[in-house]
Amino acid sequence: MKKSDIKKVMVYDQGPADQPHPAFWQNMAHLQKLLLGETVEFIRLCCPCENPQQAVLSIEPVIKEEKPDLLVIPATPLGEEAAPSLGIRLNTGVAAHCADIVINGQGRIAYMVPAFGGKVIGEIFIPGSRPAIATVKPGVFPYTEKDTAAYRDILCTCVPEDRCSVRITDIKEIHNQQSSIEKARLIFCGGFGTGSAENWKKLEDLAQRTGGGAGCTRPVVDMGWGPDEYQMIGTSGKTVRPKVYIGFGISGAAHHLCGIKDADIIISINNDKDAEVFMASDYIAALDAGEMIDCLAEKLQQR
Numbered sequence: 001m002k003k004s005d006i007k008k009v010m011v012y013d014q015g016p017a018d019q020p021h022p023a024f025w026q027n028m029a030h031l032q033k034l035l036l037g038e039t040v041e042f043i044r045l046c047c048p049c050e051n052p053q054q055a056v057l058s059i060e061p062v063i064k065e066e067k068p069d070l071l072v073i074p075a076t077p078l079g080e081e082a083a084p085s086l087g088i089r090l091n092t093g094v095a096a097h098c099a100d101i102v103i104n105g106q107g108r109i110a111y112m113v114p115a116f117g118g119k120v121i122g123e124i125f126i127p128g129s130r131p132a133i134a135t136v137k138p139g140v141f142p143y144t145e146k147d148t149a150a151y152r153d154i155l156c157t158c159v160p161e162d163r164c165s166v167r168i169t170d171i172k173e174i175h176n177q178q179s180s181i182e183k184a185r186l187i188f189c190g191g192f193g194t195g196s197a198e199n200w201k202k203l204e205d206l207a208q209r210t211g212g213g214a215g216c217t218r219p220v221v222d223m224g225w226g227p228d229e230y231q232m233i234g235t236s237g238k239t240v241r242p243k244v245y246i247g248f249g250i251s252g253a254a255h256h257l258c259g260i261k262d263a264d265i266i267i268s269i270n271n272d273k274d275a276e277v278f279m280a281s282d283y284i285a286a287l288d289a290g291e292m293i294d295c296l297a298e299k300l301q302q303r
């Protein structure tokens with residue numbers, strides 16, 4: 001998208017209508033300077049929402065109606081969650097956590113986004129889809145009282161009260177044995193090598209009978225063998241610190257191992273004697289996962 005392609009910009013403001021959030025002023029000030037010389041309509045999209053879901057459902061119809069070319073959202077906890085959902089619902093691109101928004105050498109709008117733990121800054125482009133959505137960490141763009149005065153009379157579209165129709169009426173905590181794997185001292189963890197929903201169920205029974213927790217890897221969730229994401233261990237799941245972790249049919253991918261690195265004792269069962277997971281384990285057994293699960297269940301039965 002070129003600078004001259006931008007005719008309408010919306011800047012999201014989660015503050016109350018009469019009290020704009022500082023991040024709103026920062027983003028607005030930067031965008032007005034960036035697009036100086038172009039004929040651009042700037043709109044303050046004001047929607048003081050209680051949660052990201054409410055923000056998404058409230059903002060979406062306004063965006064569809066107003067059709068802005070660019071929507072900038074502060075990367076506050078609310079904005080960070082709302083932006084990708086809006087991106088999906090509006091079928092458009094999102095540049096998240098921008099450290100800057102610039103016009104590059106070719107006159108294109110580039111969203112500067114840190115990558116690889118902040119070691120490099122990548123130029124992100126959102127060429128075709130509209131609106132391009134960008135989230136910007138509060139404080140990234142400088143702003144002064146002078147900016148506030150200069151931009152005070154920008155157009156303000158407030159999402160009507162009745163559009164903010166989603167309210168939290170109740171918060172339910174999930175109380176069951178599986179939700180406590182972070183606290184469990186003993187964890188039975190099932191991987192893709194456990195092979196079936198039936199074996200997953202047996203693992204859960206083992207956990208229940210021993211007062212332990214049942215965890216799993218990503219493929220077990222994806223296969224629909226029973227567990228939910230809250231039982232997944234790893235980068236995008238839980239980090240656990242049990243006294244003893246027993247993994248069944250798990251290969252040892254880094255994404256999973258990082259979630260168990262603080263376990264005191266790691267025991268792994270895998271039918272491949274060269275499995276990667278064995279390198280990270282204290283005790284290993286090159287055996288069939290299903291047979292081991294049955295064997296443990298039988299031993300427990302005898303006690």
Ligand SMILES: Cc1cc2nc3c(=O)[nH]c(=O)nc-3n(C[C@H](O)[C@H](O)[C@H](O)COP(=O)(O)OP(=O)(O)OC[C@H]3O[C@@H](n4cnc5c(N)ncnc54)[C@H](O)[C@@H]3O)c2cc1C
Pocket residue numbers: 190191192193194195216217218219220232233234235236237238248249250251252253254255256269270271272275287288289290
């Ligand atoms: C961004 C990203 C985030 C991710 N986050 C997570 C995460 O949080 N948690 C997570 O778990 N994964 C995560 N993953 C996926 C991860 O990379 C691995 O794909 C996953 O951990 C592999 O799970 P697995 O070991 O159960 O399956 P596989 O890698 O398929 O391994 C199955 C193992 O079972 C063994 N096996 C097969 N049959 C038997 C048998 N009968 N008896 C005994 N052993 C048997 C095989 O030898 C093999 O080693 C993520 C991936 C990405 C890209």
